[in-house]
Amino acid sequence: MSFDIVERSLNDGTPVELYTFTRSAQVFRYTSADEDVLYQGATFTAVPLSRPSFEQSQDPGRKPISLKASSGLGFVQQYIASPPTDSISLIIRRFHTEDNTTEAVISWMGRVTNVKFESNQVEIQCEPIFTSMKRPGLRRLYQTTCPHLLYGPECKFSKPTFQLDAAVNITGGTTLTAASIGGEADGFYTGGMVEWTNAGVIDKRFILTHTGSGITINLPFEGMVNGDSVRIFPGCDHVLSTCVDKFSNEVNYGGFPFIPTKNPFSGTPIF
Structure with missing residues (x-):
C-alpha cells in the first residue's frame, strides 16, 4: 500500500515523524x-519530542519551527559548553508504521539555529532551508581594507600553505601551547583559526592572541585533552601591507588602499 493511500485513509493511518539531525559525519x-x-536500514530512537502544528499557508515548509525535547537528548549535549561552529541540518519525515512500502515523505527541511535549555527540557529553534536564499546582495563597499573572507573563494589563498600541525597542551581551557607555535613572530597567528577533528567532526575556533609558543582561542574545545593534534592557520588584518608581506597575495586584494583621505565635500576651502 502506497504512502498516499495510507495518508488519505480514515482508519489505516499510523503516522509518526522521523527527525534526522546531521552535523558533518x-x-x-x-x-x-x-x-x-x-527506516532504510537506520534506527530512529523513540524520544519525547514534539513540535507545534505547521501553519496553514501557501508553503508551510517556509515557516521556522521550535521543537521541544528532553535536555538529556544526545544531540543537544553539543550545545552545553558552546554551540557548534558549523551548521546542523534537520530533515523531518512523515512515516506510517503500518505502511508496508516503508515510504516516508519529507515534510520539513532546514537547520538548527539555537538550543535553549529550560529546566529539564530544551527548545530547539530551527529555520527552513529557504532562508539560505535570503543573502545580502551588493555587500562590497568602497573601502581601504579588504572585505574578502580569509581563505575564501575571493581571497584564493591556499590554507595548507601556512598550516601548522601541532600537538598542544591546554591551559585554562582557552590557551593552547606548543613549541612549534613559537617558530613565528608574536601576532602571526592572531586573527587566524584552529581546527580540531573529533569523532569525524571538524571544530573550529578563532585565535584572539598569539604570544610566544601560546595562542588564546575564543572558546574551549569540548573534550580536548593534552597532546591532541590540531591544525593552526595564521590570521589577517585585511590591510594591503599584510597581504603583500605576509601572504604575497596582493593580486587578490579586494580593498581600495589608495582612496584619498581628504574629503572634497567636507567644507574645507582648500582641497
Missing part, C-alpha cells in the same frame, strides 16, 4: 513514535 536519528522505528 555525525547523524542523530529520533522519532516521535512510542518505540524505535527502522
Whole structure:
C-alpha cells in the first residue's frame, strides 16, 4: 500500500515523524513514535519530542519551527559548553508504521539555529532551508581594507600553505601551547583559526592572541585533552601591507588602499 493511500485513509493511518539531525559525519536519528522505528536500514530512537502544528499557508515548509525535547537528548549535549561552529541540518519525515512500502515523505527541511535549555527540557529553534536564499546582495563597499573572507573563494589563498600541525597542551581551557607555535613572530597567528577533528567532526575556533609558543582561542574545545593534534592557520588584518608581506597575495586584494583621505565635500576651502 502506497504512502498516499495510507495518508488519505480514515482508519489505516499510523503516522509518526522521523527527525534526522546531521552535523558533518555525525547523524542523530529520533522519532516521535512510542518505540524505535527502522527506516532504510537506520534506527530512529523513540524520544519525547514534539513540535507545534505547521501553519496553514501557501508553503508551510517556509515557516521556522521550535521543537521541544528532553535536555538529556544526545544531540543537544553539543550545545552545553558552546554551540557548534558549523551548521546542523534537520530533515523531518512523515512515516506510517503500518505502511508496508516503508515510504516516508519529507515534510520539513532546514537547520538548527539555537538550543535553549529550560529546566529539564530544551527548545530547539530551527529555520527552513529557504532562508539560505535570503543573502545580502551588493555587500562590497568602497573601502581601504579588504572585505574578502580569509581563505575564501575571493581571497584564493591556499590554507595548507601556512598550516601548522601541532600537538598542544591546554591551559585554562582557552590557551593552547606548543613549541612549534613559537617558530613565528608574536601576532602571526592572531586573527587566524584552529581546527580540531573529533569523532569525524571538524571544530573550529578563532585565535584572539598569539604570544610566544601560546595562542588564546575564543572558546574551549569540548573534550580536548593534552597532546591532541590540531591544525593552526595564521590570521589577517585585511590591510594591503599584510597581504603583500605576509601572504604575497596582493593580486587578490579586494580593498581600495589608495582612496584619498581628504574629503572634497567636507567644507574645507582648500582641497
